[in-house]
Amino acid sequence: xxxxxxxxxxxxxxxxxxxxxxxxxxxxxxxxxxxxxxxxxxxxxxxxxxxxxxxxxxxxxxxxxxxxxxxxxxxxxxxxxxxxxxxxxxxxxxxxxxxxxxxxxxxxxxxxxxxxxxxxxxxxxxxxxxxxxxxxxxxxxxxxxxxxxxxxxxxxxxxxxxxxxxxxxxxxxxxxxxxxxxxxxxxxxxxxxxxxxxxxxxxxxxxxxxxxxxxxxxxxxxxxxxxxxxxxxxxxxxxxxxxxxxxxxxxxxxxxxxxxxxxxxxxxxxxxxxxxxxxxxxxxxxxxxxxxxxxxxxxxxxxxxxxxxxxxxxxxxxxxxxxxxxxxxxxxxxxxxxxxxxxxxxxxxxxxxxxxxxxxxxxxxxxxxxxxxxxxxxxxxxxxxxxxxxxxxxxxxxxxxxxxxxxxxxxxxxxxxxxxxxxxxxxxxxxxxxxxxxxxxxxxxxxxxxxxxxxxxxx
Amino acid sequence: xxxxxxxxxxxxxxxxxxxxxxxxxxxxxxxxxxxxxxxxxxxxxxxxxxxxxxxxxxxxxxxxxxxxxxxxxxxxxxxxxxxxxxxxxxxxxxxxxxxxxxxxxxxxxxxxxxxxxxxxxxxxxxxxxxxxxxxxxxxxxxxxxxxxxxxxxxxxxxxxxxxxxxxxxxxxxxxxxxxxxxxxxxxxxxxxxxxxxxxxxxxxxxxxxxxxxxxxxxxxxxxxxxxxxxxxxxxxxxxxxxxxxxxxxxxxxxxxxxxxxxxxxxxxxxxxxxxxxxxxxxxxxxxxxxxxxxxxxxxxxxxxxxxxxxxxxxxxxxxxxxxxxxxxxxxxxxxxxxxxxxxxxxxxxxxxxxxxxxxxxxxxxxxxxxxxxxxxxxxxxxxxxxxxxxxxxxxxxxxxxxxxxxxx
Numbered sequence: 001x002x003x004x005x006x007x008x009x010x011x012x013x014x015x016x017x018x019x020x021x022x023x024x025x026x027x028x029x030x031x032x033x034x035x036x037x038x039x040x041x042x043x044x045x046x047x048x049x050x051x052x053x054x055x056x057x058x059x060x061x062x063x064x065x066x067x068x069x070x071x072x073x074x075x076x077x078x079x080x081x082x083x084x085x086x087x088x089x090x091x092x093x094x095x096x097x098x099x100x101x102x103x104x105x106x107x108x109x110x111x112x113x114x115x116x117x118x119x120x121x122x123x124x125x126x127x128x129x130x131x132x133x134x135x136x137x138x139x140x141x142x143x144x145x146x147x148x149x150x151x152x153x154x155x156x157x158x159x160x161x162x163x164x165x166x167x168x169x170x171x172x173x174x175x176x177x178x179x180x181x182x183x184x185x186x187x188x189x190x191x192x193x194x195x196x197x198x199x200x201x202x203x204x205x206x207x208x209x210x211x212x213x214x215x216x217x218x219x220x221x222x223x224x225x226x227x228x229x230x231x232x233x234x235x236x237x238x239x240x241x242x243x244x245x246x247x248x249x250x251x252x253x254x255x256x257x258x259x260x261x262x263x264x265x266x267x268x269x270x271x272x273x274x275x276x277x278x279x280x281x282x283x284x285x286x287x288x289x290x291x292x293x294x295x296x297x298x299x300x301x302x303x304x305x306x307x308x309x310x311x312x313x314x315x316x317x318x319x320x321x322x323x324x325x326x327x328x329x330x331x332x333x334x335x336x337x338x339x340x341x342x343x344x345x346x347x348x349x350x351x352x353x354x355x356x357x358x359x360x361x362x363x364x365x366x367x368x369x370x371x372x373x374x375x376x377x378x379x380x381x382x383x384x385x386x387x388x389x390x391x392x393x394x395x396x397x398x399x400x401x402x403x404x405x406x407x408x409x410x411x412x413x414x415x416x417x418x419x420x421x422x423x424x425x426x427x428x429x430x431x432x433x434x435x436x437x438x439x440x441x442x443x444x445x446x447x448x449x450x451x452x453x454x455x456x457x458x459x
Numbered sequence: 460x461x462x463x464x465x466x467x468x469x470x471x472x473x474x475x476x477x478x479x480x481x482x483x484x485x486x487x488x489x490x491x492x493x494x495x496x497x498x499x500x501x502x503x504x505x506x507x508x509x510x511x512x513x514x515x516x517x518x519x520x521x522x523x524x525x526x527x528x529x530x531x532x533x534x535x536x537x538x539x540x541x542x543x544x545x546x547x548x549x550x551x552x553x554x555x556x557x558x559x560x561x562x563x564x565x566x567x568x569x570x571x572x573x574x575x576x577x578x579x580x581x582x583x584x585x586x587x588x589x590x591x592x593x594x595x596x597x598x599x600x601x602x603x604x605x606x607x608x609x610x611x612x613x614x615x616x617x618x619x620x621x622x623x624x625x626x627x628x629x630x631x632x633x634x635x636x637x638x639x640x641x642x643x644x645x646x647x648x649x650x651x652x653x654x655x656x657x658x659x660x661x662x663x664x665x666x667x668x669x670x671x672x673x674x675x676x677x678x679x680x681x682x683x684x685x686x687x688x689x690x691x692x693x694x695x696x697x698x699x700x701x702x703x704x705x706x707x708x709x710x711x712x713x714x715x716x717x718x719x720x721x722x723x724x725x726x727x728x729x730x731x732x733x734x735x736x737x738x739x740x741x742x743x744x745x746x747x748x749x750x751x752x753x754x755x756x757x758x759x760x761x762x763x764x765x766x767x768x769x770x771x772x773x774x775x776x777x778x779x780x781x782x783x784x785x786x787x788x789x790x791x792x793x794x795x796x797x798x799x800x801x802x803x804x805x806x807x808x809x810x811x812x813x814x815x816x817x818x819x820x821x822x823x824x825x826x827x828x829x830x831x832x833x834x835x836x837x838x839x840x841x842x843x844x845x846x847x848x849x850x851x852x853x854x855x856x857x858x859x860x861x862x863x864x865x866x867x
Contacts, residue, residue: 334605338612398590400613425585425613 002135004328005030005121007113007274010037011314012305013140014097016321020138021104023329028107028132030123035097035108036090037142038267038306039314042162045093047185049086050165051345053077054192058347065384077193079170086165114275118298122275136300136328139281139288140321141274143267143306148177151238157261158240161186164262171195175245175258177235179206181344183264184218188346191225198228198256200247205231207344210405211356217388217407218346230254269307292334294324302328311340339422343412348388351415354403354422360393364402368394370428370452374408378439385409390448392418392428399427399453410441417445428453461536462510466498466520468528475525478532483515489535496532506846507532514538584611591616598661652742659804663720664840667799667811670852674815674832677701677862692757698832699735699789700760702812704865705858707731707751707759710785713851715843717784719805725842734783734803735763737770744770745803747783756865791815791832800837807842810855811835832859 002025006017009031021027034041057077063070101108109132111125121137123130145160147153153160159167161182164174170193176183179201191197199206199222206222206229207215219229233249244257269287281296282289287309290296294304304320306312319335326333344350360367373389374380380388388408395402404418421431428449436446443458450456466476480497483489489509496507516534520526534542582599584592588611592599595616602619604611643649659665681696688696710717710731719726733751737744746766751759769775786803791814800811813833820829834855838848858864 338614398587398594400587400590425587427586427590430586 002026003028003133004136004138004325005113005132005134006138006140007121008037008140008142008305008307009035009097009108010140010142010305010317011039012142012307012317012321012324013037013138014100014321015318016138016140016302016304016325017106018100018104019322019325020329021106023326023331025325025329027104028109028134029101030109030111030113030121030132032110032112034094035101036094037140039317040093040097041090042165044314046086046090046165047161047189048345049089050082050189051185051347053082053085054189055347058192062384077170083166112273114273115279115281115301116275118279118300137302138294138321138324138328139274139296139301139303139307140305140317141270141307143269143312145263146266146268148235148238148263148265151235151261151263153263154240156240157243158238159260159262161262161264164260167260171259173258173260174198175200175256175261176264177245177261178264178266179203179229179231180209180264180266181207183262184222184344184346186262186264187222187227191222191227192347196226196228196258197222198258199230200233200235200245200249201229201231202234203231207350209342209356210344210350210352211358211391213357214350214352214391214405214407218344218348218350221348221387222346267306267312269309271307293327294320294335295327311337313340313342316340338425339419341412341415341419343415345412348385348408349411350405350407351411351418352403352405353415353418354401355393356403356405357391357393360395360402364395366396367402368396368452370394370448370450370456372444372447372451372456372458374441374444376447376458377441377444379441379443380409382439383409390414390444392445392448392452394428394452399429401426401428401431401449404445404448406445408441408444414441414445417442461516461534461540461542462513463531464495464507464510464533464535466526466528466530466532467505467507475527477525478520478522481518481522483509485515485518487515488538489513489515495535498532509535511535513540516540516542582611583609585613588613588616591620595620596658596661649742655804656801659802663802663804665799665802665837666840666845666848667835667837668845668849668852669797670834670836670849670856671831672834672856672859673820673829674698674859674862675827675830677859677865678815678830680862688757688760692761694757694761694764696757696760698791698815699787699812700756700763701862701865702789702810702832702855702859703733703735703748703751703763703787704756704759705855706785706787706810707733707754708858708865709851709854711752712854713847715847716808716838716851718807718842719784720807720839720842721805725807728784730784732782732784734786734806735766736786736788736803737767739771744775744780745783745786746770746775746779747781749782785809787812796833797835800835802837802839806839808836808838808848808851810852811837 004020004025004027006013006029009029013029014035017027017029039045060075061072109123111123113121113123116122119133121132123132151158155163164186173196174190176187176197176199179199183199184206187197187199205212205215206219223229230249233247235245235247237246238261244255245261247254271283271288276283279298281298281301288296288303288307290303290308294302296303302324304324305317323333323335339353341351341353357369370392371389375386380386391405392401393403401421406414431449432453434446436443447456447458476498478496479499483495489495491509491511493509494506495509498505498507513535516536518533520532583604584599589599597619599611602611602615604615606612681698685696688694714727717728717731730750731752733748734745735748737746748762748766754762766779783806785806786809788800788809789812790798791812794814796813798811800809802809815830815832818829818831819826834852836848836852
């Protein structure tokens with residue numbers, strides 16, 4: 001088989017490399033930093049490790065409610081220990097990817113790649129430039145945090161998500177600009193660790209892509225932990241010198257001082273510096289243009305993951321990387337975005353798949369909504385995690401399940417059920433006969449489905 | 460010695476076969492070559508023939524039960540012949556010594572049979588895709604699935620619907636704008652017919668076969684007896700009445716044609732409720748002659764006349780238009796020769812009758828002037844295949860060519 005080169009060793013890239021190698025391709029992977037990309041090194045994994053530490057601390061503080069007496073005044077967070085736990089996990093996961101590369105005979109080259117022709121790349125590292133020729137290429141260069149034009153990252157006060165997870169100490173105060181997924185996750189982590197957190201969000205709710213009632217449940221919980229939340233607000237000025245930000249909320253100008261200002265307003269595809277113009281690959285600042293096979297306008301060049309824009313989630317990148325590699329190996333494979341779960345690792349967690357209630361009403365008009373609260377779920381009560389609910393959206397003509405949202409403990413695990421239902425295009429009449437284990441949090445999903453059909457038992 | 464008939468292996472990949480229908484039962488006499496059972500595997504359906512003359516001594520495999528190739532499905536031997544212990548344990552040993560390979564007669568080339576066997580159960584389709592398809596009367600068997608292993612998804616169904624809508628809305632090319640066109644509303648009887656006929660074609664596998672019957676002798680007989688019947692029974696007997704009688708008798712001999720395909724089951728009827736299509740000014744109705752199998756030729760003729768008159772006068776009650784098990788439609792009066800009748804769902808068959816024609820025909824060495832009647836039989840290929848349908852049509856032809864049988 002003729003050689004294939006993958007640019008980028010994140011979720012899209014390393015999965016594409018493994019898939020192509022297993023199809024018999026001679027594969028080379030080029031990565032400028034560490035294998036695993038943003039997910040392993042700067043995103044999903046380290047933030048979840050920090051969150052786990054914060055939740056463990058939170059849980060220990062609740063010991064008395066479970067009948068355990070502790071000298072609570074002595075329970076403290078060891079920040080170095082938290083960082084060590086995070087770093088160890090990241091290192092082990094990166095090692096795992098390295099092992100997979102070796103196991104699949106994938107050559108890994110460290111360096112920065114850019115196209116010279118549509119069959120040749122220049123790979124630069126500290127010492128030299130190497131030219132690599134190949135028959136096919138898969139670009140999986142990922143994305144990077146977007147910055148505010150008037151407030152560039154300085155790493156000292158104005159920081160991005162990667163910097164926010166490796167601060168020298170737990171900050172006393174933190175301004176988070178952007179109440180999306182990343183902003184809310186950091187708000188959750190640091191508020192549980194005792195930081196005074198303020199969120200400034202331009203939209204009229206946190207998590208603008210989710211239903212307002214789901215997002216509001218999180219907002220209430222964050223506020224209970226002392227997070228100040230300003231929605232419908234716009235940042236007007238950042239003054240690094242005295243660590244002060246100015247923002248407008250309801251026509252009123254507010255001034256806020258914080259130890260750090262985290263800018264979390266989204267991520268932009270890393271399309272510059274790849275030499276795409278050189279070979280004529282079509283792209284914009286929203287990402288590289290691809291078809292349903294993740295193929296660019298240059299047939300031997302594919303692109304996948306965050307670099308194509310769209311849904312910037314690691315599990316979508318896995319899928320896109322697989323599709324790109326299989327198609328490059330001659331398989332008729334297309335992407336399938338039928339049911340992409342969205343997971344937000346806050347406390348409580350939020351997870352959803354399919355349409356929100358608002359989207360469904362706009363698309364279908366009349367819909368049916370079934371809800372079940374975790375306050376009526378035994379397992380949630382036992383775990384002292386009864387905040388939240390399950391909400392299912394059903395299209396009334398055929399009873400198709402078109403959306404499922406969960407806010408509550410383990411929502412990101414529970415959403416797997418909704419993903420399967422939506423991927424399988426199931427209907428509520430099929431799910432009515434489904435048996436949910438008892439006692440489990442999953443029961444809430446079944447009850448919500450029953451309620452959508454007017455047959456709820458426990459509510 | 461008794462011959463063991465085994466489930467044949469119809470290909471390297473075949474793991475299991477099923478007897479879909481036993482045409483014979485234990486004790487029935489068979490001649491070598493008689494069809495004794497229909498079997499199907501994953502892809503094809505075939506007939507199994509008797510390997511020798513004799514009787515069916517034992518049937519070891521019930522209908523619709525899958526068994527591996529090589530399994531003995533029945534024994535054919537002499538009347539009262541006792542099966543040995545070796546015989547009866549052969550299936551367990553998996554190595555029958557006296558095995559006679561089942562003689563297989565292919566109804567059609569396997570490739571054709573394969574496509575016709577794609578039943579609703581075997582169609583991989585998501586629940587929501589099936590619901591939408593059913594609500595839009597789409598035949599799921601015709602939709603290409605793009606999901607895992609060809610599973611039909613909601614998007615696949617929506618694509619078909621979009622294509623259908625696009626076809627429907629596409630303006631005819633190069634319309635002369637100067638030409639005025641008249642638009643007729645599709646309502647009332649037209650709407651019912653439009654819906655029923657469209658659904659009929661969408662939801663069944665229709666195939667039409669043609670045959671000519673020499674009705675010279677039948678027409679002579681009709682001329683001979685019509686006055687007598689008119690005087691005695693006040694009924695004007697027509698060619699249609701003879702055809703109806705031939706159909707009724709043939710349906711009793713070929714029960715699979717007197718059936719309906721409902722919810723993936725084939726319902727065989729013992730009674731014959733004969734539908735007779737009657738053209739009206741504004742459409743078409745099908746009055747039903749109930750229990751035609753109990754009627755003589757004259758009774759049948761009288762009933763047909765009564766029902767047709769009721770239909771033309773708009774006095775046909777709803778119950779007289781329901782429950783037919785087979786339909787006859789006649790376009791002979793309009794000079795039509797052959798045509799492809801559309802099934803009257805859920806029936807399995809409909810006979811189209813064309814116009815009688817005078818033709819020169821050799822009878823032995825003599826060239827004669829004969830009257831031939833074109834017959835067109837449309838049947839549901841999901842229920843039965845070409846050969847049994849042809850046999851049924853052949854039986855009708857036989858009755859029409861030996862009309863004395865119709866009077867018995």
